[in-house]
Amino acid sequence: MRVEKIGRDFDVSRPWLNRVLEREPRRSLCAVNEVSFSIRKGETLALVGESGCGKSTVARMIVGLHTPSRGRIVFDGADLADPQSAPLRRRMQMIFQDPYASLNPRWRVRAIVAEPIVAHGLVRDQARLAARVSELLAQVGLVAEDGDKFPHEFSGGQRQRISIARALSANPEFLVCDEPTSALDVSVQAQILNLMKDLQTRLGLTYLFISHNLAVVAHIATRVGVMYLGSLVEIADAKQLFERPRHPYTRMLIDAIPDLQMTGKARTPVAGEVPNPLAPPSGCAFHPRCPHADGRCRSERPELITQEPGSAVACQAIGRRVGLDHSSL
Amino acid sequence: MSQVESWLRQSWNHDVVWSLRHSPTAIIAVFSTLICVGGALFAPWIAPHNPFDSASLSLSDGFTPPSWTQAGNTTYLLGTDDQGRDILSTIMYGARISLAVGVAAVLFSLVLGVGLGLVAGYVGGRLDAFIMRVADIQLSFPAILIALLIDGVARVVLPREAHDDIAIYVLTVAIGVSGWVQYARTVRGATLVERHKEYVQAARVIGRSSAAIMLRHVLPNVMGPVLVLATIHIATAIIAEATLSYLGVGVPPTRPSLGTLIRVGNDFLLSGEWWIAVFPGIALVVLILSVNLLGDWLRDALNPKLR
């Protein structure tokens, strides 16, 4: 199974109709710009980046919560924009960030977990449906009796387990996980990450994993894409990305991870902040914060160039910087 | 047995019941509402007389004052009207009609308003703009004027001989239509909030249809404020009914509601037969006050911020 995608998005944020009349022009915000990647069956592609970089928008476009304004998303050979491909939607499900908001507070857990099965009419027999729900609950480490409770009776970690059970109930092959552990405490985060890895090996799932936490990504991903201001700046195998980050932004993110082993040692803080996406910088979006930026970075937008198989970087300075890199690392 | 017991204990400790136990006003409101509603509901069985059974009426009993006055008669506790009907019984039967019209009108507004509000909030766009503009226009007229208008139109359109039979339905619809805006606004606002919550998005990803999401996901989560609104609205609807009946466009005098009773009694107020108007008036005030208090308490009890 492949998710081949050349998706792009174009979000229009406009002031109210009335204000349009008051000679204010329409303004558009380019949340995601010409992002392309593919995910192979059984792998975990992680998208990382800071808030506002467009990683969640990409996830939402893939599952159909937003329609891409440009480009297309191809799932198992079929274009998802094509109405014919609607049945494919069953095969991809999503796990949301906030386990307190993603479960309907008025439904019992049993009904929540069964919803995708009912919606797609997979099992019509009540007894078999109940058995399937119990099986799903057991699969995520809950007991069948939990099905009779309401979401508020569970802790954050248990709710995320319910969320996972719901996502799994329609037998999907592909799960989009939007920051599934960022609302959880560390000890619970470890439980959920382990569970997700277990399920992946047992059920042969493919994940798209959205996160801002690089340490979590390093743990779960096989490949990693780094996004900055709506564009993919680097994509590579996880091992390679963390050992030899090539884009200056990737390197900055990795340096910013607090290191528990080197206690008391300060990270090298990066100057500057993420620019306003309504007025992105010219050329390479990262150039105002980049230590290697030159005149060309300011004027030209770098393309994502494949350097080795399976990895690509969008940086013009990369070629002339190679020598410099090895000495500075 | 123990299951029933634990269920009882659970509901006894439930937030709403708890706040009821701790609010004397609420207890009084519940009791007086129960008395009013019970009296109205069971009027045919517990009322001392049947005021609409013309065989048992005698004009000679007309204008009997209340039983505790000198000319009073213990058969008629609160006295009788011009046709010899027992005031207490007419009040009980009248409250029946008032309550029926009030509740039916509220249900009508509720279904209309919640439906439109849900669609406006969930679908958004032009449909939302259209529905809410209509609501704004209606809000710029007093509700009673809208009801009068609908009542007037119905009287012109419908055949004359049917007027008395269908008056009560026309009244219900008129009051109902005049009140939907509040529900639509409340539900639309709540829907706009709920629509962006992740559980609604999860349902979209799962592949539920918009109708299913609106009815099964959003609706249960926006009903809380609506139910509070409805309780308070019942009192308003009863007042509207009484006002219309008092103005003479409501239910016919052969089947009088509290409002009609007050209007009829009004004619005798200055000639000394005060009880014909005053007792239905008191009944109306007590009924509305207790329903209102109940609604206020319910609003506070269900408001997590005030807990």
Added chain:
Amino acid sequence: MGKPLLEVRNLRVEFPTRHGTLCAVDDLSFHIAPGETLGVVGESGAGKSLTGMAIIGLLDPPGRVAAGEIWLEGERIDNLPREAMRRIRGKRIGTIFQDPLTSLNPLFTIGEQLIETIDTHLQSGRRTARQLAIELLAEVGIPAPELRLDQYPHHFSGGMRQRVVIALALAGKPRLIIADEPTTALDVSIQAQIITLLKKLAAEHGVAVLLITHDMGVIAETADRVAVMYAGRLAEIGPLREVIHTAHHPYTRGLMSSIPKLGEGRDKLAQIDGAMPRLNAIPPGCAFNPRCPERLERCTRERPAPLPVRSNFAACWLYDR
């Protein structure tokens, strides 16, 4: 060890509810030396934020300090009248909250808020206060402070706002700053900037910091000593290095190993099963006992007091000798 700047003795914070009284902080004791940074870590609901609120006397009713004492520079402050407590806040204890957006008043310029604070606490007069405000803004790394002084909070980005909040916390020249999740709302790259700044300023001004956070990484870079809280109780307290590398309490050990780290094997993370108990269902004995891999029989009956283990204190019966 010199005289402590802040000393908390057997603090107990309660929330009376109609289902019974919840004990959100239970028998918590610690102290902070002048100039020292004490990190308080714990998962959500462990009572760490409430501890900070109790110290500055800003517990939301019905929460209240039910027992224990809080001493600041040899003066007991937990039973002070509200007016006296108000004078301590800002002047002797500065605070930094999680969300910089809500801790600044959007209706006043940055300058007005800073000058007001400086003038109130130092009685310096408005002109000197303005000069001090500019110096403070420059110190927290805000470029062109003379110009930015007259701007409103919404003109600042999240990271810049948090810098302003730090400037505000320093304005009264306090001896102690309570920082409650100061970096949680910020992006990683900005987080590093703020942590570095906080550390630098604390060292320069000789201010002690009570750093409350759930992020062990932030603690590892900033704190001198660490207190680990669990279900409202102190699990372990000790010097940073010892807590991180040779934790004694099984909970601390579990917590440390469940944090994903770079450059580690790709197999499973160590995990602590279960979840922290709710405040209305804290088990008898040690609060951690149902999740503890090294549980003893007495852990389910008796509650352990913090016991000395090398340079740490750990509330665990394993160390009762």
